[in-house]
Amino acid sequence: MKIDGVPYRSVWIDAEDGWSVRIFDQTRLPWALEILRLTDCAQAAHAIRSMQVRGAPLIGAVAAYGLCLALRADPTADAMERDAAMLAATRPTAINLRWALDRMLLRLRPTQSADRIAAAYAEAAAIADEDAAQCEAMGRYGLELIRGIADTKPGRRVDLLTHCNAGWLATVDWGTALAPIYMAHDAGIDLHVWVDETRPRNQGAALTAWELGRHGVPHTVIADNAGGHFMQHGMVDMAIVGTDRVTRTGDVANKIGTYLKALAARDCGVPFWVACPSTTIDWTVADGLHDIPIEERSPAEVTDLTGRTADGAIATIRVAAMGSPAANPAFDVTPGRLVTGLITERGRCAATAEGLLGLFPERR
Ligand code: MRU
Numbered sequence: 553m554k555i556d557g558v559p560y561r562s563v564w565i566d567a568e569d570g571w572s573v574r575i576f577d578q579t580r581l582p583w584a585l586e587i588l589r590l591t592d593c594a595q596a597a598h599a600i601r602s603m604q605v606r607g608a609p610l611i612g613a614v615a616a617y618g619l620c621l622a623l624r625a626d627p628t629a630d631a632m633e634r635d636a637a638m639l640a641a642t643r644p645t646a647i648n649l650r651w652a653l654d655r656m657l658l659r660l661r662p663t664q665s666a667d668r669i670a671a672a673y674a675e676a677a678a679i680a681d682e683d684a685a686q687c688e689a690m691g692r693y694g695l696e697l698i699r700g701i702a703d704t705k706p707g708r709r710v711d712l713l714t715h716c717n718a719g720w721l722a723t724v725d726w727g728t729a730l731a732p733i734y735m736a737h738d739a740g741i742d743l744h745v746w747v748d749e750t751r752p753r754n755q756g757a758a759l760t761a762w763e764l765g766r767h768g769v770p771h772t773v774i775a776d777n778a779g780g781h782f783m784q785h786g787m788v789d790m791a792i793v794g795t796d797r798v799t800r801t802g803d804v805a806n807k808i809g810t811y812l813k814a815l816a817a818r819d820c821g822v823p824f825w826v827a828c829p830s831t832t833i834d835w836t837v838a839d840g841l842h843d844i845p846i847e848e849r850s851p852a853e854v855t856d857l858t859g860r861t862a863d864g865a866i867a868t869i870r871v872a873a874m875g876s877p878a879a880n881p882a883f884d885v886t887p888g889r890l891v892t893g894l895i896t897e898r899g900r901c902a903a904t905a906e907g908l909l910g911l912f913p914e915r916r
Contacts, residue, residue, distance in 0.1 A: 553720040553734070555585065555766055561725050562610050563617060563680060571624065571673070573617045577604045578721060582762035583860050590614075593622035593635050600642040600649070603753070607722020608796045608832055609683045612648030615639045616676035619656050623672050627665040632657070644845040645805055645883045646796040647834045652679055680724045686829040686897035687726035694732025694792065694827060694895045695739065701789045702741045709770075710736070711789050713746040713779055716807035717759035718794025718827060728794040728827035730763065732895070737769045745771040746782055750807060752853040752880060776809050780816035791817050791824045792895075798826070798833045800915070802888030802903030803840025808881055814890040823892040826903065830896055833908065835915055840885040851878035 553560065566572040566589060573590040579602065580586045588604060590596050596618025599605050605614045622635035636653045643649060659675045660668055701710050712733060716722075719730035726734065736743055745764060750756035757773045764771040774782070782788050791813055797805040804810070804826050817824040837843045855872035872878060888903035901907035909916055 553725060553763075553767065561680070561684065562721055563605070563613050563724060565617075565673075565677075571620075573614070573621065575599060575605050575614060576721065578606060578759060579604050581721070582758050583866055590618070590621065592625060593618050593639065596621055597639055597642050600639070606755070607717060608646035608648040608794070609687070609723040609728070609829060610721070611643060611646055612652030612831060613676070613680045613683055613724050615642070615649050616652045616656050616679045619653065620669065620672040620676050623660075623669045627668045629661070629665070632660060632668070643847060645847045646832075648796075648831050651831050655679065683723055683829065683831070684725035686831070687720075687723050687728060687731045689897040690728055690827050690829065690895050691726055691731030691735045693900055694729075694825070695735040697790065697823075697825065697895075697900075698732055698736040698741060698743065699739070702736075702743075705789075708742075710741060710743040711746065711782075711787055712743060713748070713782065713788045713791045713813070713822075714760060715748040715756065715776075715779075715791075715793045715810050715813055716750045717755040717763070719760055719763040721759050721763060722794060727763075728829060729792045730760070731827070732792065733764075733769060734767060737767065743770070745769060746779065746788060747771050747773045748776050748779060748809065748813070749773055750809065751776055752849075754857075755807065779813050780820075783816050783820035783822045788817075788820075788822050791822055793824075793826055795826050795828045795832050796883055797837075797840075797844050798828050798894065798903075798908075799837045799840040799844070799888075800833065800835045800908060801838050801840070801905045802891060802894065802908060803844075804828070804886045804888065804891055804903065805840060805844045805846070805883050806886065808884050811884040811886045811890075814886040818890050824890065825893055825895055826886075826891050827895045830898070830912065833912075838905075840887070844883075844885055846884070847882040849880045849882045851880055854878035854880050
């Protein structure tokens with residue numbers, strides 16, 4: 553995607569040295585666009601843990617490059633296994649992280665130490681390229697849905713609602729849930745996006761709004777609690793979100809608050825779609841509610857808020873009563889029965905075991 557006309561991906565290899573890893577520091581957005589240079593595995597792990605990079609597909613790609621950096625320091629098989637385990641432990645819910653590291657290990661275990669680093673960079677690059685291609689494909693399948701809605705209301709804009717950030721910042725390029733929105737906008741469809749602020753970390757208000765703004769997509773940031781109201785009043789034609797893990801039965805783990813949006817959408821008859829690359833499907837899990845680990849993050853993300861003051865300084869303030877404890881589950885699980893359908897790189901399907909197997913018959 554482009555920032556002020558310059559094309560970027562969310563992770564790339566430094567063009568000058570050919571080995572260090574470049575990312576945007578997403579903890580600084582939307583106030584500052586800062587590019588970080590990662591030179592060792594510990595920095596890559598820190599970037600994922602601290603959410604300098606976040607979003608399921610992107611943390612998978614950064615972990616893959618993190619393993620490349622680890623192998624530069626020590627290419628032996630023992631060190632590789634240790635460093636991969638350390639990277640895998642950085643965040644628990646998004647399955648892409650484990651998927652990417654498993655794929656790296658599968659490719660690298662049979663190699664000799666001398667060949668391992670080059671093979672690792674090639675595999676990480678393939679993971680990144682494939683993610684960009686999958687997102688582009690999901691964009692095309694989602695665009696058909698948006699075009700279908702536009703055809704039913706000529707002369708009136710299509711209103712979409714999204715939660716968290718499932719745009720290009722959350723992937724290598726394009727995004728998952730935002731890819732169809734970018735394509736529809738580029739195709740000239742008159743659309744507008746309701747952007748859930750997505751407390752507690754505000755990925756919607758900070759990242760999705762920033763991305764959409766840079767691309768010129770009309771949007772409005774809303775409090776998380778407002779989505780149901782807009783749906784009840786016929787002001788949302790379709791909700792579309794990303795996901796961190798989908799079970800083989802179609803249950804969807806995504807940013808906390810997604811479940812409530814799906815409930816409201818069902819009550820109001822609003823289609824609720826989930827953009828899900830195959831790298832986000834966990835074929836080993838059937839029961840999303842009980843078998844997907846939900847990351848518990850710091851209570852400070854709930855009790856405090858960080859933002860820009862009128863004089864341009866970045867400041868953190870406390871919004872909760874002093875002394876009150878806070879709980880902070882970072883994800884929730886939306887049962888497949890509340891999901892209208894999944895958009896994958898192979899097409900759309902029902903959020904059911906049969907639906908997924910129809911698109912991925914090799915998993916039967
Ligand atoms: O905690 P985050 O910001 O990593 O959570 C991200 C989300 O929940 C996204 O919606 C999800 O990863 C899908 S992104 C393509």
